[in-house]
Amino acid sequence: MRQVTTVVEHLLLQQKERPLASGRFTRLLTELILAAKIIDREVSKAGLLDVLGGTGEVNVQGEMVQKLDDFANRVIIRRMERVGVLCAMVSEENADVIEIPHQYPQGDYILVFDPLDGSANIDANVSIGTIFSIYRRQGGSATGVTLSDVLQKGSMQVAAGYFIYGSSTMLVYTTGNGVHGFTLDPSVGEFLLSHPDIRIPEQGKIYSVNEGYTPYWDPTTRKAVEYFRSCDNALGRPYSLRYIGSLVSDIHRNLIYGGIFLYPADCRDPKKPTGKLRLMCEANPMAMIVEQAGGMALDGRRRILDIEPDELHQRTPLVIGSKNDVLAVQRIYAEADAEAR
Ligand code: P6P
Numbered sequence: 001m002r003q004v005t006t007v008v009e010h011l012l013l014q015q016k017e018r019p020l021a022s023g024r025f026t027r028l029l030t031e032l033i034l035a036a037k038i039i040d041r042e043v044s045k046a047g048l049l050d051v052l053g054g055t056g057e058v059n060v061q062g063e064m065v066q067k068l069d070d071f072a073n074r075v076i077i078r079r080m081e082r083v084g085v086l087c088a089m090v091s092e093e094n095a096d097v098i099e100i101p102h103q104y105p106q107g108d109y110i111l112v113f114d115p116l117d118g119s120a121n122i123d124a125n126v127s128i129g130t131i132f133s134i135y136r137r138q139g140g141s142a143t144g145v146t147l148s149d150v151l152q153k154g155s156m157q158v159a160a161g162y163f164i165y166g167s168s169t170m171l172v173y174t175t176g177n178g179v180h181g182f183t184l185d186p187s188v189g190e191f192l193l194s195h196p197d198i199r200i201p202e203q204g205k206i207y208s209v210n211e212g213y214t215p216y217w218d219p220t221t222r223k224a225v226e227y228f229r230s231c232d233n234a235l236g237r238p239y240s241l242r243y244i245g246s247l248v249s250d251i252h253r254n255l256i257y258g259g260i261f262l263y264p265a266d267c268r269d270p271k272k273p274t275g276k277l278r279l280m281c282e283a284n285p286m287a288m289i290v291e292q293a294g295g296m297a298l299d300g301r302r303r304i305l306d307i308e309p310d311e312l313h314q315r316t317p318l319v320i321g322s323k324n325d326v327l328a329v330q331r332i333y334a335e336a337d338a339e340a341r
Helices: 007-017 024-044 067-080 119-124 211-216 219-229 247-257 279-292 323-340
Strands: 054-058 064-066 086-091 109-117 128-136 159-165 169-174 179-185 190-195 206-208 260-263 296-298 318-321
Touching: 007 024, 007 179, 007 190, 024 067, 024 109, 024 128, 024 159, 024 169, 067 086, 067 109, 067 119, 086 279, 109 119, 109 279, 119 128, 128 247, 128 279, 159 247, 159 279, 169 190, 169 247, 169 279, 206 219, 206 247, 211 219, 219 260, 219 323, 247 260, 247 279, 247 318, 260 323, 279 296, 279 318, 296 323, 318 323
Parallel strands: 086 109, 206 260
Antiparallel strands: 054 064, 109 128, 128 159, 159 169, 169 179, 179 190, 260 318, 296 318
């Protein structure tokens, strides 16, 4: 009979090498998994329930809130606030730090999450996901959690992962000891280990970018994207262009097959001069996962995980994926910067 490994069994094995905290982290992830199963149930029936479309509201990001966005956000907050291991949460949907109500026990972990990334695709039944990032509180003050406790650079993450609600529902996570994928078996209601120790191919054949924004990129970014579209690259032929428009789906595909995803800065919206993606809720967790799988993640020049956040929802350009491809982009930006000096 095929060996099945649950997330908890895998975590306990992992913690032999790198103990996070006796059981507190396991409780956190177990509760997050329950929240994801509840979200998955609604996402999989979205076409049958009155949960498609928007709520008519606009979130802190200036984006139309989808009904499932709002549902997923509420489920995660309600479940996680009472788990007794968190001192604060940050959601892409909420402007400010979410405090843990005083009636619940406080903990040392901070959960940062995007409750339903790619939600604009919900009505078209495109795969979407929940992205999460876990930090440990650094400041030990008796007072409530401050913004400075939460604004930590990505290299301080103790864990990161995503749930992808697609042809199958998966959990992919890392605690800094490799990247591991689990597939939900609906017949038993458990996420079972299906992709142990995921490694991203060092050289990719896929590039993933919204080329419709070409007129809004700077010349160096256009040169970097042209590298993948031309024959003058590591392959000696054009890469294949794949762009789903759902970050979790695009990065998950590249994690498995190899490739590079780019969301560069563009001048479409003066309010978003550094691109659309959020550093803390999206770029940092994806960067930890891809680095742990042997890939790289930059803003084009700097390592994503080294960027000190100034604001909760600050945005960053993102160039992430197979090491050789990200290095090629880094060289193009470095050469342009050297010429400009
Ligand atoms: P664009 C979804 O809204 C999202 O935040 C990511 O999931 C995705 O990678 C990106 O936006 C797509 O943005 O501008 O290409 O539609």
